[in-house]
Structure formats: C-alpha cells, structure tokens
Amino acid sequence: MSRARASELAPPNAAPRLDLAGLKGEFPIFEAQGPRFHYLDNAATGQICRAAAAALVDFETRARANVKRGVYRLADEATQAFEEARARIAAYLGAREAREVVITSGTTHALNIAAHTLCARLRPGDEILLSLAEHHANIVPWQLAAARVGAVIRAIPLDAEARLDLDRLTDLVSRKTKVIAVTHCSNVTGALTDLGRIREAAQAVGALFVVDGAQRAPHGPLDVQAMGCDLYALSGHKLFGATGAGALWIRAELAEELPPFLGGGEMIRRVTIERTSFAPAPHRFEAGTPPIGPALAMGAAAAWLAGLDWQAIHAHELALTERLLAGLRAIRGVRPIGPEGLQARAPLVSFVVEGVHPHDVCQLLDMRGVCTRGGHHCAQPLHEALGLEASVRASIALYNEAEDVDALLEGLEDVVRRLA
Amino acid sequence: MSRARASELAPPNAAPRLDLAGLKGEFPIFEAQGPRFHYLDNAATGQICRAAAAALVDFETRARANVKRGVYRLADEATQAFEEARARIAAYLGAREAREVVITSGTTHALNIAAHTLCARLRPGDEILLSLAEHHANIVPWQLAAARVGAVIRAIPLDAEARLDLDRLTDLVSRKTKVIAVTHCSNVTGALTDLGRIREAAQAVGALFVVDGAQRAPHGPLDVQAMGCDLYALSGHKLFGATGAGALWIRAELAEELPPFLGGGEMIRRVTIERTSFAPAPHRFEAGTPPIGPALAMGAAAAWLAGLDWQAIHAHELALTERLLAGLRAIRGVRPIGPEGLQARAPLVSFVVEGVHPHDVCQLLDMRGVCTRGGHHCAQPLHEALGLEASVRASIALYNEAEDVDALLEGLEDVVRRLA
Amino acid sequence: MSAELYDRAIVETAKASAEAQRLSAPDVTVEEDNPLCGDRIALDLAMADGRIAAVGHRTRGCLLTRAAAVVLARRAPGADPAELRSAIASLRDLLEGRNGPPAWPELSMFEPVRAVRSRHDCVLLPFRALEEALDRLEER
C-alpha cells in the first residue's frame, strides 16, 4: 500500500514539533469547508490567514479611506497602515528599506513593471536571459518589452531533472546579456533555483538580476540582500494574503534611475498636458489608488508568517512531499516529473497519469474533496521541453496534513483503476 | 445662517421619498465610526456596501480558489462567480455582452490599457484629444503611450464654468484625431460632460472615443451603448465595492482587433520562448491572477446599486449639493469653483477659502469628523487653468445626509474665523 | 456530480476516439483548440448533395472532449447543415439547462456536465469546430 510505504519514509521524529491543528485553525476556510476538503492547489492560490482576513475586513468595512493624500484622521491612518504593510513586506523580504517595495496587483503586474522599466534602457541586440522553466508571467512581459526595443530573448535549458541547466550559463551569458530573469521556484516541478550561481554570472557581465519569487515566498522569509538579486516579485494571494495585491522589490539605488510604467495619480511630481515629471520610487511605480485592503492583508500575512517556526514548517512540508513522491511512484502508470529527491525543492509535485488526461484526473479527485490542478500551469515551454502538453499538480502549504496527501493517493488509485 | 438658507432651497417635497436610514444601514462603516463621522471624500473612495463586503469576505475566507483553469468544485464556482461579476458590471454599464468587460485593478489600470492598446495603432503626427479637466489617470498614460509612437496630445480647454469648452471641438478635431479621451465627470468640479457632442465629433472623423467614468459610475447605472463611446473605465472602490478592482468596457468588435497590454498567464493562447499568441478578449487583457475578491465585490455592488430607486437618489444627492453650494456661497471668503448650478453636475463641489491653505482647511474640518480632501486632486492642469494650486473638495454619495453638509459648513465658518 | 460525469457511457464513448481516422479528401478541415487548456481537434468533413458524407477527426483532449467528438462523428453523416446547427444549439441548451431533450439522444450523457461550468468548453470543442466548418462551407 502506498500510504504505509510513504509513512515509513517520514518517521515522526524527523520534524521538530509543529502544532498543526493550531496552525490550521489560523485559516478560516478549513472551518467553512469542513473535513472532506483536501486543498492541494496552493501554488495557484494559498488560503487567507486570519491575520490577513482581519486586516482586509477591518480596513474595507470599518476604516476605509484613500491613501497618500488625505489629512483627515481616517485617511492618515489608512496611509500609515499602507506604509506599515510596505514595511512588513520589506522585512519579510529582508530588504534594507521599506521604500524599496512597490505595491502591485500581483506578481504578473510586478514582472510587467520589471520588464518594461528595465527594457527601456536596452538597445537592439541586447540580450535578456530567461529559462525554459518560467511561468508565462516571466516570459510574455519580456517578449512584449523586448520587441519594442529590439532586444533578444534567450533561455536557459533544462537538465535531466527539469532544473535550470546552469552549466550552460557560460555559453549563454555574455557582455550582451543585460538582464537575467528567472524563477526562484518552478511552479510545475518545485525545483528551487541556485540563485548564487546565476548572481555570479550576472555580476560578471554587469547584468541586472530579476527573480520571480511567486512560488518561493509562501515557504518562509527571504533575504534578497544575500540572494544578490536586483528585483524580486511576489503575490499576496499566494502568501496567504488576499487576492488583488503583490509586490516588487527594487534595490534602492536602481529604483531611482528607472522610468515609470503605468501612468496616473500618485506617481507624478508635476503634470501639464505637454509634460509630466515623476515622483521618487516607490511612488513612481504606484499609479492610481493602490489595492489598499489587499496590500494590508499581504502585510499582515507577512508579519504573521515571519513569526512562525520555519524550521519546523520546512520539515513538515518536506515530510509531506516525501510521502507524496513515494506514494505517486508506487502507483502504476503515475509518473512524477521534475527533481527526484527533496534537495532544493519546494513542497510541490507535478505528475502525469499514463493515458489519462489531467483534467479527468482532477475531476475525479474532486469527488473526494481533493483539489489539484491539471493543465500546463502557465508554463508551456517547460511542458514542451518535457514532451508533455499538460500535467497534474499537487502543491502543499504549511497547513496541509498527511491525510491530504493520502486522500490524493487513494483517489489516484481509483483514477487509474477506472480510466487508465 | 447658512444652514437655514440652504434648507429653504431644498424643500422637503422636491425629492421622491428615500429611506435614507435604511440606505445608510447598508454601509457597515457608519456603524463602526459612530455618529460624528461626516464622510465627504467619496470622490477619493466610496464606502463598501454590505453586498460587496459579503461577496469579498465570503470568497476570501470561505471559498477561495484561483479562477479560469481549475476543474474542482471550488475553482469552478470561483470561475462562475468571477464571470457573474463580469456580467453584473456589464449590466450596470448597459453593455451588450459580458465579454466586453475587462476586469482591471482600477480606473488607472483600465486607462493604461486603453492608452497602450489604442496607441499601438497610431502613427507619428496622429492626434489624441484630451481635455484640461482630466484626472492625471487620463493624461499620463496617453503621454507615455503617445511618446512611444510619436503621436501628439491636444486638450479641450475649459469654459467660464470650468466645463469642457465644446465649442472648440470644431477647431480641435480633424482627420488627424484618432482618439478622444475625456472624463464623464470631473473629479474637481463635478461637471458632467456632454458626451453626445463629443461622440458626434469623434464619429465625424472616425476617432475612437474613450470615457473615464470613475466619477460618474457611483451615481447610477449607465448606458454605454446610448453614449456611443468605444471604451469606458471605472473603479470598484468608488462604486462601493472593494479596493483593488476596476473595469474597462471595450466595444466587442473593437476588442478583438486590439493588442494586449500586460503579459502573463491566462491571456495567452500559446507561449514559446520565441513567440506568443494571445487569447480572445476579455482574457487577452487580463494577465495573471485577477483581483478576484475585489472583482466579486464590485459585481455585488453593481448588482445591488442597479436595484435602487435612482430617481429618488438623484434628487437626494442634488438637494444636498444645492444645500452645500448655497451654504458655501454664504460664507465670506469661501469660493466654490466649477459650474454655478445643478444642471449636468454630479454631487461634488470644490472650493477655495481665501488665504487658507486647503490642507489646513481639511485638518480643521477633521476636528468635527468632517472628511474632505485638499490638494490638486490629481488634476493639476485643471487647477492651473483656474489659476489655482489646490482646492478643497466635498463629494457626496447616496448615503450622505443634510447633517454631513451642515457639519462641513459649520466647520468652515470656524476655519474662516480662526485662520482667514 | 463528478462521479456521474465519468459514468460508463462517457468513458466507453471516449475510448472509441482512439480509432478515429482523418479523411483523405475532405471538403473542409478545421483545427480548433481550447485556449484555456490547449486541447485540440482537427475535424474533416466531406460533403455530397448538401449533406455530410463523411466525418474524420483527430482529437487530443480529455474524456469529455473525446466523447463529444465521437458522438459528433457518429451522428453527423447523412445530416444536412441545418440539422447539425440545431444539434449544436440543443447541446448548448442542454449544458445551460434550457429547453427539452437534445437533438441526438446520446448527447444526454453530457447532462452531468451542466453543473461543472469549467468543463462546458470541453464538450463544446468538437461542436465549435463543426460550427466553424459549416460556416466555411457556407461562405463558398
């Protein structure tokens, strides 16, 4: 039986003690959805934590005012809360200063800012280096921006485990390389990128280094300074905040030199019909009324997350991943893709079921309350590189339990029995 | 006394009966903030209505899943709810089809899409016609996009009442004019634009017609078809929804021809590192995870608003505006700007207090729980045209009462006494 | 509902899609994909005397898409464009829960899909291809 085997692999003592029931109690959805709810689609969106929900509801229903300009008490408090949220995100990211954090509507918006503002400085023939493991959010904005300036996009290929093949960096990186933009964690394979090697390659040629942190951010506080990147993007809804907000960290020295992206209120210094001058960063990149409630939720989530025992959570997440991987391998016709082991991976596994379409797998799993995602996960180049059209993904968050994994595995056995 | 005079001007029978207490009860903030809370900053952000708050909280805390791709029940329901929100916005706008509505993060984002996608088709020397009454959100995106293609921006000047001087249209509109983008309602003067005349001018030369509806939308359902515009932008947070969402209506025939703006997930058909093809509208314009909760809130607000008695609300809002205008004129040193009367105006009045800085006015009004906004209101060209640097704005919504206006007027008398 | 969705009828019908053939000399060929999931059908029609003489297809997709393609390929031969258009409309009605029974009885197997909106497009994909093929024939 797959379950038995998986639990042998994750002995109870491997992880520091984690109060899982308490942790799960911090996420209102589990009470609402009841016990037969096995949410394993965390890479698409995480569930909101109580701290974030409280910040959101409080602001939207009890204390709403627009930010940045009002002087009455409510507006002043809203502005302070918004700046506090910025500071909390900055702290979670290990940023030196709060003003390095731009509030966006999500990772996609953040990466569009990055692509647009960095490409504004490129010349025809300059190169942007991505990877085949990127989410479309870290491909399409670069294509659109590169096309405008005549820059060329290249991509780091994948190795046998579907990781970025960093041995190819020496061929791929040259003086022409002006930007390297890669994911910190693949949303399909869970592979974590060795950012240190890329930073070295970027620094050697003076390229700017952009990291898509959407999938890494929910797995513990970060240290952008140690990473040595120049921009870092993340989404609030994947970080157990609300939908509607995200952030882009831009190294302070760099931010001051970059042109704005969206135009509108709050990002200007002076506007005439002929000409506009722009406010300093981060405001320059925050046009219009920001997603205030969602930003406060993201800040509250980050602050709450920062106080957790990440050693224990990390062990817990990896134990579940091990259980999942072992269980998948034990089912005939099921094939996990991506890294084999637990080294340098987030708790996220995609797989194919021989002869069964991913959507049919997901639909049948849903019968058991198991929520997974089937499709290309907005990563068509990665799937193409693996010779696949689509896959099924199970992604784990801090609140998942062994029962969630087991429900998935039992469901898969049923799928194989019925359809394969 | 200003109050007495103002109430004479608004006889109790002028308006159809409106259950104001009931209406106010639909907005949770008033319970939270208590009686000494006179919120007159509705043009900056409206307060959330119960229907919107319920939709937001329900989704975020009890039923969250990402939209557009998942097949499990929760994801399917989220997608249905999101599409229902789109349909509700479409209905509020009088759009022919739900797919004409693009969900954005706000009016600013919507107008940036509009500017980018329309300017992609322009050639050097082509003209974009704005007006001096525009919010920066309807100026700066056009400047940025026009600069890329070498298009020229012109602006309709203001008449003596600070309305768009439409007699100048004949000089300003020519075969070179490819886009006319104007506000439906000035966020400084409350003046409503005569869209019919502009539509005629646009149609005569085949220009596309964009309307910034941010300030008009909160004052009752719309009919974009009758207006004859091609694109219409609005913000959910001003429409008594949540912060973080807005919408851009694009006429169906037009939407299919336009290039995308932001790149990312959900807006593509096929992505390779070399080349991407895009999904049909509205998805083409919706890159990444949308602000799902805020969009549901906006949809719920629109549906709730659509069921109200707008004849009664309109009369109520205008009676308050009349009371406000009369009261302001009765205070020495206070000068309202913009249209004199109630014709073609939204319930919004800006004014200056001779010799007193707007921020000082607002700060002193805050002592009495009166929330107003001081500054250029993101409309520097309008202020410049009026020879002002800044003004104080009081903006009324359906839930405001005579007491709110009176508290403002009493506070102003005090301001004048102390500082003028 | 997911349980019924994979009842024997759909599973068995879908399996038959493996044997589907393309036509060697079609009058019209349409390739249609589902932009949200990448599933794809190539549909061939051969005409004779204003009716469908033969249908060929290659379908890559989920069980629902494949079962729908198989039903279409079985039922279309012999029908004229008007009959086909009314079959398409009746399938749409079935998914939306409108009107009476579908034009072809086998389409009833898709009734459980009604509740799962995100899968409507799976069932409709072959029929969208058919619609496009009929449009092209008409344009000639």
Add this chain to the structure above:
Amino acid sequence: MSAELYDRAIVETAKASAEAQRLSAPDVTVEEDNPLCGDRIALDLAMADGRIAAVGHRTRGCLLTRAAAVVLARRAPGADPAELRSAIASLRDLLEGRNGPPAWPELSMFEPVRAVRSRHDCVLLPFRALEEALDRLEER
C-alpha cells in the same frame, strides 16, 4: 489633536512668513517641493566664516510648512552647518517621538503634528531644503 495643531503659536508664526524676503546675493539657493501636495519653498543662504550669515525664503504652503520656514529663518543665522544638521535631526526625532527636547525650543510647537503622519512632510519641507543647501555647500 487637530485642535492643538492649530494653536496660536503655529498660526502666529506662520503669519510671519508673509514678510519673508529672498536674498539678493545668496551663496546657495534651493527649491524644494512636496511631491504629494505641490507645496514649495525657495530657500537662500548667505555664508560668512563658515556660519550662516543670512536666510531668505519664499514659501508657498500650509500653515505648518510656513511656520516651519519661519522658525528656520529666525534660528539659522549665526549657526554653523553642524548645528543646523543637529537641529534637523532633532525635528525628525520630535516628529517620530524619539529622544529628548528639540535643538530649538520653538520646534516644540510641532509636537502635535506627531500624531498626523501625513503632515510630517509639511513641517519637514523647509528643513529638507536646508539639508539640500548644506549638502551643496559642502560639495563645493
């Protein structure tokens, strides 16, 4: 807090800004604006023997900005750059609620502003201009 914010001291001090003059031969002139509200100061400094010999300014702004400019213009003459920098720091501390009394007693009138974060920049505007002026003098 708003009430105290407009106590007599601030109002009276601000009024004096109307009489402010620009210098005819400054050693340095800085124009600084508050991007969020458009308020603006033009600040002139004349130096003698490493100390401020005279201060001129034209300030367009709210009462807080104008009162701050007046205090600065009264207190700066005779001070050396180090004293001025510590006055600026003490004003920042006062607004943040840190440390002891401010370097210049008059700065205490801005204590009620502490609670209204959005107005800190109003008080600081003339001092940011001063800081910039000192930076420029040093760069020479």
